[in-house]
Amino acid sequence: MDNLSLGWLEEANDSLQMELGSCTTLRNPASRIFLYAFLSVGILCTVVGNFLVVLAIAYFKQLQSPTNSFVMSLAVADCLVGLVVMPYSMIRTVEGCWYFGSLFCRLHSSLDVMLCTASIFHLSCIAYDRYYAVCNPLLYSLKMSNSRVALLIAVCWAVPMFISFGPIMLDLHIAGVDVPIPQDLCVFLVNRVYAVMASLVAFYLPMAIMLVAYWKIFKAAKRQAMQISAMESQMASGVGKDSSKKKKHRNTMKREGKAAKTLGIIMGVFLLFWMPFFTVNIVDPFIDYSTEVVVWDVFLWLGYINSSLNPFLYGFFNRSFRRAFLMIMVTLCIPLFISKMYKHLCKRTAVLLLPEYHLSK
Template identity: 85%
Template sequence: MENSSLAWPGNDNASLPIELPSCATLRSQISRISLYAFLSVGTGCTVVGNFLVVLSISYFKQLQSPTNSFVLSLAVADCLVGLLVMPFSMIRTVEGCWYFGPLFCRLHSSLDVMLCTASIFHLSCIAFDRYYAVCNPLVYSLKMSNSHVALLIAICWTVPMLISFGPIMLDLHVADVDIFIPSDVCVFLVSRVYAVMASLVAFYLPMAVMLVAYWKIFKAAKRQAKQISAMESQMAAGVGKDSSKKKRHRNTMKREGKAAKTLGIIMGVFLIFWMPFFTVNIVDPFIEYTTEGVVWDVFLWLGYINSSLNPFLYGFFNRCFRRAFLMFLSCRVCLPGISSGMELSHS
């Protein structure tokens, strides 16, 4: 999502119309080249990393599960952020100017809000899915049937579209001030109502879902850890009658505990990188839009980085994804004998 890339002047004369100044490139050539290089790497990582997730789930049957249906759709949203949003935001951030006209500014803002919100919604759906898998496995197949997963994914795309393209293209989001914005400036000044409502729907409600789901998963993981400890004590005492069955059960609980830990790290990253933006997004209209442009730029790109990190988090913490990524990067999927149904959990 994006917001003003310029500082807003104090509203001492609210009855008078305000005109934003035309853009001006204030950075030196060296700093611009450095910024372009840094942000281009981030954009490239976002596209390549998420594209690898899409390829891996689409190609390998072992990765095609209800949870990974959400991961696949999340990767599509994050990949589109890297392709359609970040390049234009990068030019605006580095140059301080908007070269693409007012109509595309509104379209870019709509895509920005929609895709970033869709990414956040998918993360909450993944937490919801893991909650049933870990805490209520007996009803998991019922709650996460193909039809229910498809419905949740449809919601993850439809609601962000409704809160972005509709209000923005119809100018229902605009700040309650008389302002003239030059064609070479692309700012996203929103009313107090839109700032609060959009932030609640796009971030705070999904965050609440994720926090509740993770807390319940964390408690279940602690309970399972105690069961594992008790089971190991029994086995050490010589209770080995059904040792193979117990071992499989123990490994299953360990995997679920690891999944809970991974989800917690993903959630922590999510909160660290998106919380600053949405906090300022709500506060700024109530302080007369006085937040500095550099603050918006930093917080906005922190949010984008979340889209860059998601595929790497899955790659580092999931052995199957890690092996699938390596196979694509080394072009091993093109070798004879490599099929989409091959086992990914072993080296």
């Protein structure tokens, strides 16, 4: 490497050290209050939404299926993201400082990588499950037996734990990274090898599985819709009811459009919220860690938002889940309403009887 390249590299490291050299809160009080309120709402939605999914599947037996086993495990991972990862990330993002020590910084980074990767792995397992349910329904019960589902769920937790806690707690992810980080900052820098390997395992491989599975599902659904439309057309033409044929054809097209829209939303949301982070995660070590901190924060919180949207994509869009959520809300709200009404009646009764009690005395 020539002197010019070495000089440029030293200047880049010096600028990075200046950026990481001190822990200072640059935001004014108003922006900090707004960020705390906004991010707290996101954390609350993540925890409550995923907890409702777990509660619904655990309580209602009709929701306990192989697919919903993946959805339940996904909800557990996303709920833990909201409980143990996002609150500390919120403080770090808003304050610009890390108040919890270097050991907890590594633990927090390990949990962050593990739980977000587990969430992505569960999404690919759901796509794999739906592929066999739609494209190979005769093999579905064989491929998605209880033991197979349990094994896949175990893999969804074991592999993320392997690629997070081991390398991060042993500092293998920063081997060869010559950038000193102050004690009052928690910056997740990784070397090139870990950046590429972890991103491939945590995101790009599951993304490829999801793309292939949903593309085949879309093709199978389109083919089935065309077959159904052809059968309905023949039946309608045999009876001679032209209007009935057109109506059934429209219904078939609506089913096809709804299936395509659902698959498009699932893949679109997944790519929109996770692609920016993992792209920067790979590129940043190759450009000498020159990505701005605010860019990291924005892309990281986009990924977190995906955990809050998963209950809506995989739960609230399902009619059975919506009914279960409604029953849970009614079950929780009615006792609270009765309790408030009882207290109100007791107060009103005391007010009415108190004067008579004094007069009698």
